[in-house]
Amino acid sequence: MGGDVDLMVISILTRRLRPGKTYEDFRKAWYHSMGFGIPCRLYSAINVFDQREVIVVGLGEVQHGQDPMALLRTDVKERLEHPLDDVIEPDIGRRFGIVVSEDDFSPLGELGDKPASVDGKLTDFGEVAAGLALAGRLFKQASEERDEARKSGVQK
Numbered sequence: 001m002g003g004d005v006d007l008m009v010i011s012i013l014t015r016r017l018r019p020g021k022t023y024e025d026f027r028k029a030w031y032h033s034m035g036f037g038i039p040c041r042l043y044s045a046i047n048v049f050d051q052r053e054v055i056v057v058g059l060g061e062v063q064h065g066q067d068p069m070a071l072l073r074t075d076v077k078e079r080l081e082h083p084l085d086d087v088i089e090p091d092i093g094r095r096f097g098i099v100v101s102e103d104d105f106s107p108l109g110e111l112g113d114k115p116a117s118v119d120g121k122l123t124d125f126g127e128v129a130a131g132l133a134l135a136g137r138l139f140k141q142a143s144e145e146r147d148e149a150r151k152s153g154v155q156k
Contacts, residue, residue, distance in 0.1 A: 006066075007098060007131050008118055011058040014093035019052075021087050026054050029087045034077075038066065054088075059099070072142035080149055096139050098131045 017026060023046055040060040047053035100123050101116035116123040 006064055007062040007135065009058075009060050009062065009135060010097050010099055011056075011060075012093070012095040013056045013058075014047075015054050015056075015084070015088040016050075016091070017052040017054060018087060018089055021052075023054060025087050026084070029084045030056075033081075036060065038062065069138060069141065072138060080146065096135065098128055098135055100125075100128055 015026070017023070023044075027044070038061055040058065042056055042058045045055045045057070047055060099118055102118050103114065105111065
């Protein structure tokens with residue numbers, strides 16, 4: 001998506017619409033009013049087997065010199081300012097990961113072997129281990145800050 005990337009992160013969030021609510025209701029409440037200031041794409045989908053389930057897949061990059069907590073706090077602030085409580089049920093499925101490989105299976109025919117890589121750069125699994133540890137701490141901290149702010153009604 002961009003250049004000089006420290007970390008490419010993927011998030012998969014699943015939410016269940018309350019009875020009588022639609023994706024359009026969800027989108028009105030969910031849509032961010034502020035951008036993150038990094039290459040970031042979010043893809044929304046409706047589960048083909050359960051049309052009340054909305055799946056949002058996000059791809060974001062943290063580039064050299066950026067403060068990941070500042071980026072996560074932007075998302076926390078958005079969620080607190082635009083609560084989804086009236087539209088979705090309380091349980092939210094949250095999965096976060098570090099992208100370790102991207103593979104294009106579009107061509108027809110034999111592809112051959114290819115080592116794990118992202119944006120043409122071979123994956124260094126030592127760096128991945130450090131990135132996983134860091135990302136785990138950051139996502140946990142952001143979640144705790146969001147939960148605390150939500151309880152107290154104060155936004156950071």
